[in-house]
Amino acid sequence: MPIRTAEDCGSDALGSRSFEYCYHCYSGGKFTDEGITMQEKIEKNVKMAMQRGMTENEARKTAQSIIPGLRRWSRQGHEEAVR
Numbered sequence: 001m002p003i004r005t006a007e008d009c010g011s012d013a014l015g016s017r018s019f020e021y022c023y024h025c026y027s028g029g030k031f032t033d034e035g036i037t038m039q040e041k042i043e044k045n046v047k048m049a050m051q052r053g054m055t056e057n058e059a060r061k062t063a064q065s066i067i068p069g070l071r072r073w074s075r076q077g078h079e080e081a082v083r
Contacts, residue, residue, distance in 0.1 A: 001025075001048075020071065024048075031072065038073045 001022040003009055009017035010026030018026055025032055033041070042063045049059035067073065 038067060042067050 001008060001024055003019060003022055006017055008022050009019050010021040010023050011028060012018050013029030015028075020026075021031075033044070036044070042060070045063040045067065046056065046059040049062065050056055054062070
């Protein structure tokens with residue numbers, strides 16, 4: 001999800017806004033879907049985007065271009081599961 005406004009932001013453990021991840025993904029200093037693999041995350045985001053009116057092709061292209069570049073997945077080659 002693009003972070004366009006402060007309300008789109010996730011939150012850290014103290015409740016402050018985190019501009020790195022949206023509220024769907026990050027809340028209270030934790031990922032909302034701990035243990036998910038990067039590929040599972042891509043599939044989850046594709047489904048969400050399609051529910052919001054995006055075509056599957058467009059949703060998949062977007063997810064595949066953004067999700068692997070997030071810091072959350074920077075160690076994906078060594079440990080795909082979320083810390």
